[in-house]
Structure formats: structure tokens, C-alpha cells
Amino acid sequence: MHPELRARFNADFTAEKYAALLRCVNEATKWPADFRIAETPIFLTRDFTDQAVFAANQIAAQTQTPEFAMHSASAIPPGLEVPNESRHPEFLIVDLAICQDGNRLVPRLIELQAFPSLFGFQFLVLGCMRKAFPAIPQSWTSSFGGIRDERYIDILRKTILGDSKSENVILLEIEPEKQKTRIDFSATESLLGIQSVCVTKIKKRGRNLFYDRDGTETRVESELVLPD
Template sequence: MIPKYRTQFNKEFSQEKYQKTNELIIEKCGQEAAFRLSESPIFLTNDFWNKLDDASQSIISQIKNMSDEELSKAIPDNCKVPNDTQKPHFLAIDFGICQDENGEIIPQLIELQAFPSLFGFQRLFEEVITEVYPFLNDLKKSLSQEEFIEKLKAVIVGDENPENVILLEIYPEKQKTAVDFVLTEQLLGIKTVCLTKVKKEGKKLFYEQDGKLIPINRIYNRVIFDELDKIEGLETEFDFREDVDVEWITHPNWFFKVSKYILPKLKHAFVPKSYFLSDFPENEMLENFVLKPLFSFAGSGVNLNPTQEIIDQIEDKENYILQRKVTYAPLFEDINGEFSKAEIRLLFGWDPKKEDPELLVNLVRMTKAAMVNVDFNKKDAIWIGSSMAFFGN
């Protein structure tokens, strides 16, 4: 979207530099990313940033004004966890980079979740990509490394001893996001612990280190709770639904409360109209909407072209929404003259001591397919995968 930066990047790009980017990530954190990195960042105008910011702040304000009673209706009965909090510690807000009927480039809300994402990795990616392409430093407007660590630590560790704070995941070494766990350990001095390794004595939780049981006071939760039931043979000493003496960062209930569940409730020029499937009005055309399950990740279960026959077969219509289709703009030119589309995720941390969340980093996903997911692209495609955005004029 900013021709001079796109031209300069494409001129400087080489396969060797892309390889260098991947090598530096391994060098700096000791592990490679298990997901594809795009060869290129994207360049967005400050005007587009203002649109993103306006939409995000409006969404945050609307969430703050929703009652706990209203939000709690989103939590399935079998997924309710005790000791809920007044607000989440994280917000991830995804916008498609789209084009309206007048050709104007605008953001369109796609999804949102009160759940953490790749905070550590995106910070490293920014460091590496600016090292490989030094001119990007002129566009760098993010927090300093010290400020970033301080703010992330305030949210995740708080006033606790890092030894008593864990990053919790199920089989963390098998997750595509494992590289982010390693970086979080490095940044904050906390341990990554598999759910199957957590010990329980009464209401207290522990993990084992060097033959000693270490008390767990805070859990930086990366487990998608409602997916645990899908894992065959899973054995754990404690159940999320038990009343235990820990502070959740962020509480599992928020995964449901701020999710696609609230999309039909949000109002803004950059929020496409959504309906619960059970409330879809007769005067709307089904062909103009995308069908989405309320609780899914990475495009799972999304139907871009739902039919009435498909709708009629769904029994639990309250667990689906229909969201008005948007047109992603193919704006991001690669070295072969082909264009990618993109989504941008704004990653907020919410210090419990502060009134509002704060943007810590952004994440971009680039694609040349109908859905923004690398798995849907051709295997030899370029300018696809995980990246980040730089803003300027």
C-alpha cells in the first residue's frame, strides 16, 4: 500500500535473505518456527492505522460495556471454570485488509478472542526482519525491548516470583507455536509445563523441577480448554473446572466470552454484520454470508459458501454465526508481479491495574488462497504465511 517501501523491499529481497531471516530466528531462540514465515512484511499507511485504531478502540469500549451476565452466556455448561476475573488479560483482534465498493482500502473485523497469541515470537520477528532489511528501522514505531518486556511481564508475571508462574499447554513440544513458548521463557524467566505434568495436592498445584515440587501461583494459559475432550487417553491430575488456588492469565472463561459469540452484538463501520444462525433474518441473502462455528481456530469449520441444505442439517444453530462476506484486497505485490491478500491481528495486553488494554505487537497472515491459512495455498507460493505490518506514509 506504500509503493516506495514495497519497491525498495522487493528490490532488496533475495532468497538468501529469506534464509538468513529463518536462520537468525533459530540462532536467537534455539528453535525454528513450525509455521511458514512470509518472505515479506506488509506496508500500510498511517491513514489505515487510524482506521484500525478507531475500530479497535470502539470494540474495546463496547466489550467493557457488556455485562458479565451477558458475556457469560457464551460459556458452554461443561466448560465453566471457577474464579472468573472482571476482565481478560489479552485481546487479539483480527481485521481483513479489504476494499469497499468505492475502491477504498479499509479494515474489516473478521474475528476476535480474549486469548494470547505469539507475543514473544512477533517481537523477535520484528527484530530479525529489521536486521536483515535495515531500512525498515525507519518505519519501526514499536515499544523498545525494555518497555515490551516490562509490559508483558506486568500482565503475565505481575508481582509473583517467575518461578511460581508457568506457561501451561498440552504437549507443548508438539504445538506449532512452541517457538513462542521458548521465547516467552527467555523473556520472562517462567517455565513451560505440560498439563499432564501438573501435580495437585488439595487446592494447590505444583510442577516438578530438579526433584522438587514448585508451587504454581499463576498460570499463563495457552490451552484451548474445550479441545481437551478431543484428546484420547488424556490423563491429568487436575481438571480446569476444579476450584484451585491459582490466578489464571487469562481466565479460560474469557476464551468463550470474547469470541465470535459477540460479533452479532458489535456495531461499527468496520464490523461486518453478523447474526447467530438461529436468528438469521429472512430478508438477508445467504449467499452474502460466511458460516462460522462459534469456537474454532485456524479456519476450522468455516464454510465460505453455505447453502440452505447445509444450514438445515445443523442441529445446534446457536453455536454458529453467519457473517457478511468481505472482499480481501490483493495489494501486496511479490517479486513475480503476483499479489497476496492479508489479515492483521492486533495483540493487546491488559494489565489488571490499568483501565484499558495496550497494543503490544501486530501479527500479519498473508495468503493467495480464498482463506487466510497457509494450508490452503499452493506449496510453491511465495509472499504467504506469518509476517507483520509496518506503518508509514
């Protein structure tokens, strides 16, 4: 971990600043966080960051082989395949644990996800941490690729919305207001203008899907399905 940033943060930390962080996170969108917010971020060194990125890229590369495609195809029961599936997912999330190997800290795989998990929330909490804790440099980011804030939002918008308007794209869930990650839904709505919609609220007419958006029946052109 980064010793200078850690020492600076610890010296500047107060319970009042942590309370300010919680207020920022919980009051920024229509839904609060339903899980505990850590008192501090993790300050990674460049060396460990490079290790984590290398590990993630190696894992991602394994999913792009013909052998992986052949074996993964058998994991989906017949009749449950998704039509018009793209060759690769737009999102690939590699969750890594920080483990100790002798005297070294090393990244180890927890799980792999192919859907947008907490992309809105992580941007929200980054801004709140910068605001609550002045010891965190404004240039510090949670983006492993070093992407600046505006570019991050731009990439997220283009990937999720494409050529569609925000009202024609939805976050599809089962009772989204009851999910532990609902703060991510509301954060994404704040960033991109797309609403979270329960699957039971969708209406089908012919080959088209519709949902109620502020009293107006609105056509769905694309949906993000967020499995738990």
C-alpha cells in the same frame, strides 16, 4: 500500504536475506517455527493504521457493555465457570483482515481472542526482520501503539508475572512441544523466563499446584492457559 517503504524493501530484497531471516527465527529459541514465515512485513500507512486501531477499539468497547456480559455468561456451560474471574481479561487480541472496498483497503474483523497469542513470537520476528533486512528502519515497529522495545517487554513482564517470580508462573498447555505455536512458548520463555508445561505434568497437593523445573519441584502461583 506505505509506498516508499515498500519500494525500498523490494529493491533491497534477496533470497539470501530471506534465508538469514529464517535462520534467525528458527535458531533463536529451542523450538523452530512450524509454519511459513512471510518474505516481507506489511508496511502500513498512518491512515490505515489509524483505521485499524479505531476498528479494534470499537470492537473492544462492545465487549465492555452490560449487555455483552449478560449474553456471554450464557455461553459457558454450568459447572465450567472459572472461579475468581476478573472483570476484564488482561489481554484482548483483535485479528483484522485487510480487505478491498471499492478502491480502498479497509480492516475487517476475523476473530477476537482474550488470551496472549504470539506475544513472544511477534517480538522475536520483529528483531529478526530488522537484522536480516537493513532496508527496514530501526524505528519501524509492529506495535500499533508505537511502544518501544524495552517498554513492550516491561509491560508484558508486569502483566504476566505481576509480583511473582518467573519460576512460579507457567505457560499451561496440552503437550506444548507438539503445538504449531510452540515457537511462541519458547520465545516467551526466553523473554520472561517462564516455562511451558503440559497439564499432565502438574501435581496437586492440597490447594497448591507444582511442576518440575529442572529437577526441582516448584510451586505454581499463576498460569497462562493457552487454548488452541
